[in-house]
Amino acid sequence: MFTMLPQLIIGATDLAAAFLLMYGIKRMSSPVTAPSGIFVAGLGMLVAILASFLYIFNVSDAVKPFLTVNISLAVAALIIGGGLAWWSGKKVAMTAMPQMVALYNGMGGGAAGAIAGIELFGNKTQGVTQLIVALLGALIGALSLSGSLIAWAKLDGVIKKPLRVKGQQAFNGIVMLLTFAVGGYIVFMSQSGAAPLLPMPELIYLFFGCALIFGVLMTLPIGGADMPVVISVYNAFTGLAVGLEGFVLQNPALMIAGMVVGAAGMLLTILMAKAMNRSISNVLFTNFGTVAKHKHSNIKGNLKPTEAGDAGIFMRYAASVIIVPGYGLAVAQGQQKLYEFVKLLQAAGVKVRFAIHPVAGRMPGQMDVLLAEAGVPYDLIFQLDDINDDFATTDVALVIGANDVVNPAARTDKSSPIFGMPILNADKAKKVYVVKRGDGKGYAGIENALFYGDNCNMVYGDAQAVLIKMIEAVRGLGLSAAA
C-alpha cells in the first residue's frame, strides 16, 4: 500500500496537468483570455514536473545503485536547460521570435527522440506494438530535431541560401526508404532473435543517424518564404512524437498533450498552406522559386523614386490609407514610428487601416504580434479576406518592407513561382508608396511589377528613417497651418 501512494499521486497530478494544459490552450484562442491561458497551462506543467520526482519511490532494485546520481542529473538538467532557455526566451527580440520557437521545438523533438533511445537501447519496450511505436516516435522526434535546427539556422541567417542539387528529391527518398528499412529490420530481428534488440546497438545508431540526416536534407532546399509552414509542420511533428513516446512510457498525460498539439499543429499548417494557395507536400517537396530567372523582361515601366516628406504630406491630405507592413518594417524596428505616423494621420481625419497578409513575417501572425508590441489597437488590423476589396476605393496604399505579398504576378503570371498565392491588392489603390531599402528582390527572389506601375512611387531608405522624415514633414505642415 505504501508503495502505491506515490503512483496514485502521480496519476492524479498527471490527470490534472492534462486538463490544465488543454484548458490553457482553449483560453489562448481568444485575445481577451489568452494571457491567463498560458498561466493555467504553466501551472499544469509545473505540477506535473514536480510530481514526476515521486517516481523515485517506485524504482526497481537494479536502478537503486544509480538513483542518487540519477536524481542529481535530473535536477542539474532541469536547472541548466530550463535556465538557459528561460533567459534566452526573455531576452530575445520580438523579430527573432520565429527562430527561437523553432529552436525550442527542436529541443522537444530531441527529448522525445532521446526517450525513445533509452527505451530502445535498454530493450524496455514490451511487445511488437510498443517497439514499432517507439521507433516511429524516434524517427519523427529526431527528424523534428534536425529539421528545426536547420530552420533555426535559416531564419537566423546562418544559412543564407536554400541548398539545392540535382536529383535531391530522389536522394531524399532513398534516405527515407533506408530509414524505414532499418526500422523494419530492427522489428523483424527483435521478433525472430532470441535476445531481442540488445545485440544490435549499431542498428539503432544507424536508425537515428538516418532520421537525423533525413530531417536536414528535407529542410535544406526549402526557401525562406515557406519557413512559417515548415516551423508549423515540425511543431506538429514534435507533438506527435511526444504522444507516441507517451504510449511507450504508458503515460496518458504525454499521449493527450502530444496528440492535442499534433492535431492542432496540423490544422494550423493546413490553414497556412491554404493562405499561400499551396498544398503541404508542395511546400515540403517542391523546390520553390527556382524559375525566377526569365522574369526580368516581362515588366514594363520605370521605378519612380520620391521623397519621404512628399509622400507623408500626400497621405496627410488623403481620405483613406491602408498600410501593408512586412518583415522589412520589423527589421528596421520601425513599428513604433509607424504608429506615431498613423496617429498623426488619424488626428488629421485620415482613415487608416492595416492590412496583414497571412504569411507576413517569418511566422504566421508574427506581424500582428509586432504591431501589438508597438501599441497598435487590433481593431485597426485587418486580415487579407476582410480588407482586400477595399484597396480599389482607397486613396493610398503604403507598403513598408513587404514585397512578395503584394506582387501582382501571383494573380497574372502563370510562370511565376508564387502564382496562385492570394496577395494583398495594393496595386489597385489610387496611389501606392513603397518604402524599401533598395532595388533588391523579395524573399522569393522575383521581380515585382507593382513597383513599376504608373500609380506607384518608391521611397528608398531604412523604414524607420523614412517614417521619421514623414512624421517631421506632416508635423511641419501642422505648425505652418496653425501660424
Place this chain on the structure above:
Amino acid sequence: MDFQIAITGFVALYIFMLAAFSGWVIIGHVPAILHTPLMSGSNFVHGIVVVGGLFALINASSVQEQVIGFFAVLLGAGNVAGGYAVTDRMLAMFQVSGQKPKHAKHSPAQAHPSQKS
C-alpha cells in the same frame, strides 16, 4: 507500473483519437491574429515531454541511459522554459492592445471637430 491500468491496443487508439479531435476543435476558431502566440503556446505544451524524460532518467540503470536521459531532460526543460517565456511575453502585449480598441474609437471622433475648425 504495477498499479496503473495498461494502455494497450484500442484503448490507446481511442485516447489518441479523442485527443486529436480535441486539438482540432480547440484550434478551429482561432483568429489569425493569435496564430503566432498559439503556435508558441502549443510548442510549450508539448514540452510535457520533460516528464517522460524525468521518468526515463530516474529509472536509468546504466551510464549510457544516464547520459541519454540527461539530454532528454535538458532538452525537454529547454522546451518548457523557453516556450513559456516566449509565449508569456507575446500574450502580455495583446493584453495591452485588448484594452485599446475603446480608446481608438474615441480618438478619431475627437479628431474630427479639430479638422473642421
